[in-house]
Each structure stands twice: as structure tokens, then as C-alpha cells.
Amino acid sequence: MNDRAGQSPPPDGHRLERDAERMRADGYAAIDLLVDHLATLADRPVGKIADVDELTGLFSGAPPRHGRPFAEVLERVDRDIFANSLLCNHPRYFAFVPGPSNFYGMLADALAAGFNVFTGTWLESSGPAALELSMIDWLCGTAGLPDEAGGLFVSGGSVANLTGLAVARHVKLDDRTDNAVIYCSDQVHASVDKALFLLGFRREQLRRLPCDENFRLDPGTLRDAVSSDRQAGKRPFCVVGNAGTTNTGAVDPLNDLADLCGQEGMWFHIDGAYGASAVLGKLGRDMLTGLGRADSLVLDPHKWLFQPFEIGAVLVRNRALLSETFRVSADYMQDTEAEGLETNFCDYGIQLSRGFRALKLWMSLECFGLDAMTQAIDHGIELAEVAEAAVASDPRFELTSPACLGVVTFRYHGSPPMNEETCDSINRLISRDVMASGDAVVTSTMLRGRTVLRLCTINPRTTHDDIRNTVGLLAEVGDRVAGSTAARQASST
Numbered sequence: 001m002n003d004r005a006g007q008s009p010p011p012d013g014h015r016l017e018r019d020a021e022r023m024r025a026d027g028y029a030a031i032d033l034l035v036d037h038l039a040t041l042a043d044r045p046v047g048k049i050a051d052v053d054e055l056t057g058l059f060s061g062a063p064p065r066h067g068r069p070f071a072e073v074l075e076r077v078d079r080d081i082f083a084n085s086l087l088c089n090h091p092r093y094f095a096f097v098p099g100p101s102n103f104y105g106m107l108a109d110a111l112a113a114g115f116n117v118f119t120g121t122w123l124e125s126s127g128p129a130a131l132e133l134s135m136i137d138w139l140c141g142t143a144g145l146p147d148e149a150g151g152l153f154v155s156g157g158s159v160a161n162l163t164g165l166a167v168a169r170h171v172k173l174d175d176r177t178d179n180a181v182i183y184c185s186d187q188v189h190a191s192v193d194k195a196l197f198l199l200g201f202r203r204e205q206l207r208r209l210p211c212d213e214n215f216r217l218d219p220g221t222l223r224d225a226v227s228s229d230r231q232a233g234k235r236p237f238c239v240v241g242n243a244g245t246t247n248t249g250a251v252d253p254l255n256d257l258a259d260l261c262g263q264e265g266m267w268f269h270i271d272g273a274y275g276a277s278a279v280l281g282k283l284g285r286d287m288l289t290g291l292g293r294a295d296s297l298v299l300d301p302h303k304w305l306f307q308p309f310e311i312g313a314v315l316v317r318n319r320a321l322l323s324e325t326f327r328v329s330a331d332y333m334q335d336t337e338a339e340g341l342e343t344n345f346c347d348y349g350i351q352l353s354r355g356f357r358a359l360k361l362w363m364s365l366e367c368f369g370l371d372a373m374t375q376a377i378d379h380g381i382e383l384a385e386v387a388e389a390a391v392a393s394d395p396r397f398e399l400t401s402p403a404c405l406g407v408v409t410f411r412y413h414g415s416p417p418m419n420e421e422t423c424d425s426i427n428r429l430i431s432r433d434v435m436a437s438g439d440a441v442v443t444s445t446m447l448r449g450r451t452v453l454r455l456c457t458i459n460p461r462t463t464h465d466d467i468r469n470t471v472g473l474l475a476e477v478g479d480r481v482a483g484s485t486a487a488r489q490a491s492s493t
């Protein structure tokens with residue numbers, strides 16, 4: 001039969017389908033690649049940062065007119081794409097906040113993508129919505145939030161902060177930002193600045209108050225700032241507390257901040273994107289007292305609940321405030337309107353089309369069990385203590401912040417110690433050279449104006465030996481870099 005243009009109909013390829021046998025074979029090949037990756041992770045380099053020159057042209061050109069065999073494509077994915085990245089689930093990846101992930105989370109993501117679940121409305125995904133509600137309820141309960149609390153899964157901490165702060169703006173300011181002021185310590189994550197910018201606040205409306213000697217927000221400093229702003233006719237409306245700063249793992253005095261917010265009628269938002277998960281373990285729970293006093297709380301399962309990217313959670317003390325903030329109606333959505341207690345997650349946040357993030361958290365918990373998960377969290381806390389001990393026993397290092405919620409920072413100062421500026425650049429070079437070696441990834445940060453090395457140890461695959469060997473490697477590389485810096489300085493004088 002001819003088509004409208006009098007030509008043969010296109011071959012079956014236009015259906016974008018494959019027969020079942022082929023799908024199975026291709027699918028098994030993809031799974032084999034994933035399993036090989038996980039099974040050999042610890043023995044591989046931590047990855048590679050390719051030069052721009054190396055990659056230029058590698059992916060140029062239009063897509064092929066005709067499809068290639070999957071095996072060929074998969075080989076390129078492995079060789080050209082994955083091999084040119086750092087593996088943030090590797091046991092010796094200690095940079096930023098690692099993404100340890102886990103096998104069942106990864107399978108769940110494949111399933112969610114395969115069924116292509118749309119979780120914006122109850123109508124389209126009642127089962128997935130019920131599962132998301134139950135995971136969110138569990139997280140709320142774990143954090144100590146009351147029964148009326150609720151929330152949703154979003155892409156990660158940045159969007160979770162944005163969502164929580166949008167609710168704060170709506171509830172406390174009726175969305176009018178003029179003269180409003182928000183408070184946090186100078187250790188707050190940059191995603192808070194971004195969120196406030198997107199919500200229409202000017203830079204000067206965020207008071208980044210100097211932290212105390214333990215990198216925490218001091219309630220006295222906060223009280224003074226609020227009172228002087230009130231005297232100046234400003235509208236203090238929100239405090240952002242940290243439950244685990246990215247720099248040092250510090251936890252702000254959450255109860256004190258909650259008390260002050262209560263007295264001043266301010267919203268209390270807690271950014272626990274990486275740290276709040278530790279409330280599940282035995283070791284972190286006490287450090288996080290007051291977590292349940294948040295008006296809104298951010299907690300990222302793609303960090304310390306070991307899920308593949310992207311899953312962050314925003315939890316709100318009174319879930320009704322989420323739909324008060326975000327719910328809009330549209331004619332073409334009339335069939336989705338709830339008739340009873342059904343939840344439409346599109347009313348709780350920014351996304352309408354949204355994937356099924358809850359599945360990976362649920363499947364990982366079902367398959368590994370809660371005990372394994374909490375032990376894995378506690379293991380991360382212990383590893384930072386092992387690192388602290390290794391650093392403390394080496395005179396070439398100075399500890400700059402103690403192990404706290406899986407983060408420890410320190411500075412190579414050599415022996416005898418060098419001047420501070422030279423030391424700053426040597427610590428940057430240590431991070432660069434160790435990363436280039438492929439043995440470990442350790443990044444640097446700034447504390448009190450000085451460059452320090454930082455380990456974030458939340459990967460359950462990491463062993464005590466990984467930690468000790470990495471600290472040893474940092475010292476060795478430090479000696480080498482310091483030696484060549486000294487030689488260069490001597491030859492230039």
C-alpha cells in the first residue's frame with residue numbers, strides 16, 4: 001500500500017521500537033556495564049578530567065541518519081563519556097558532597113524511566129503518589145516534624161531551598177519582598193543566595209552573619225541583627241539555619257534559632273541538604289536536635305541517603321501551606337482536580353511534569369533495610385573521625401575543623417610551617433595533583449580566608465585504609481609540592 005505521497009510507508013523504525021529479544025539483549029549489555037562498574041569501582045582510578053582539546057570534536061556533528069548497533073553506542077558511552085568524568089560514587093572521592101548512590105536506586109531509576117511515570121497528578125499516578133506520600137511522611141516523622149507536615153521530592157537541595165523559601169515568602173510576606181530581611185550564617189550554601197535572587201530579593205536583603213568559632217550562627221548575633229533591622233524599619237521574616245554546612249559539617253543551634261523565630265514571628269527554614277539524613281543514625285541524632293522545629297526543612301536523599309541524582313526533599317511543617325503557595329488552576333487540568341484527599345504534587349511545587357523519584361528511595365530501603373541504611377550513615381561519621389585522627393598524628397597538617405557529620409578540614413603547613421600565602425597555594429596544588437593522580441579526589445575550600453583541604457566521607461564503600469592512605473598521599477604530595485615551591489622561590493631570589 002502506498003502512503004499519501006504515493007511512496008512506500010517508512011520502515012518500522014519510525015515507531016522507535018525494537019523487538020523483545022533485541023531489547024533484552026541490549027538491556028542486559030547495559031546492566032553488565034553497570035555491574036562491572038560497581039564491582040570494580042574500588043580498583044579503578046577515581047576518574048579523569050580530560051583537556052578541552054581532547055574532547056573537542058569528539059561529539060561534534062549531527063546525529064547519524066541511520067541508527068547504529070547498540071553495542072557500538074554503549075562502547076562509546078563507556079569510553080568517551082563516562083571515562084572522562086570523576087566518579088563521585090568511588091570510595092576515594094571525598095570532594096564536595098559525594099554521591100555514593102546504590103544498585104537498587106539505580107535499578108529503580110531505570111524502572112521509573114521505563115514506565116515513564118508522570119507524578120504531577122493523582123489522576124495519572126495514584127500508586128506512585130501514594131508511595132511518595134508515604135516516603136515523605138516517613139522523612140517528616142524521622143526529622144521530628146508533626147503529623148500535619150508534608151512535602152515533595154524535587155531535583156535536589158537547590159530547588160528544595162527555593163521551594164521552602166517560596167513558601168516562607170508567601171506565608172510571611174504575602175509575596176511582597178520590599179524591605180524584607182532574611183538571616184543566615186556566612187557558612188550558608190550558595191543555593192540560598194540563588195533561591196532568594198529568583199524569589200525577587202536583592203542581595204542586600206540577605207544578612208550573612210559572621211559565624212562563631214565553631215562555624216555556627218550565634219543566636220546573640222542574630223538577635224542583635226534582627227533588632228537593629230526592626231529599628232531601621234525593615235521587615236525581618238526568615239532565618240535559614242544549617243543542619244550540616246557544606247564547608248565543615250557545622251550544625252547551627254537549631255533550638256535557639258527556632259525559639260528566636262517563634263519570638264520574632266519569623267519563618268525558620270533549615271538547610272539540611274546533606275547533613276539532615278544523619279538524624280537516622282545513632283551518631284548524628286543528638287547533633288541534630290531541633291531539626292523538627294523547622295517551618296521548612298531540606299534533606300537530599302541523593303546525598304547521604306545514597307540515592308542516584310536527582311532527589312531532594314522539601315518538608316514543610318504545615319503541608320497545607322505548600323498548596324496555598326503553589327496551587328494554580330488551569331482549564332485543561334479540570335479533570336485532575338481532587339475530589340477528596342487525593343494529593344496532586346503539581347500543587348506542592350514548581351513542576352507539573354515530574355518523574356518518579358520516590359521509587360528509588362523506597363526500593364533501596366525495601367531491599368537493603370533501614371538498619372543497613374542507618375549503619376551506612378554512621379559509618380560516614382566514623383570515617384571522618386578516622387581522618388581527623390590521621391591528620392592529628394601528622395605534624396605536617398593542622399586541623400582546621402574537627403570531624404563533624406562526615407566532614408573534616410585541615411591544612412598542610414609543612415614542617416617547619418611556611419608563610420600563610422605560600423601555604424594557601426600549596427594546598428590548592430595538593431588538591432589538583434592528587435586529583436590528577438586518579439588515586440583520590442579531595443577538594444579545597446576557604447575557612448576564615450585561608451585555603452584548607454576538605455574530606456567529605458559519606459560513602460559507605462570507603463574503608464579506614466582508604467582514609468589513611470589518602471591522608472598519607474596528601475602529605476606526600478604536599479612535601480613534593482612544597483619542595484618544588486621552595487626550590488622555585490630559592491632560584492628566583
Ligand SMILES: Cc1ncc(COP(=O)(O)O)c(C=O)c1O
Binds near residue numbers: 155156161272275
Ligand atoms: C548544605 C547544602 N545545601 C544545598 C545544596 C545544594 O544541593 P543540590 O546540589 O542538590 O542542588 C548542597 C549541595 O552540596 C549543600 O551541601
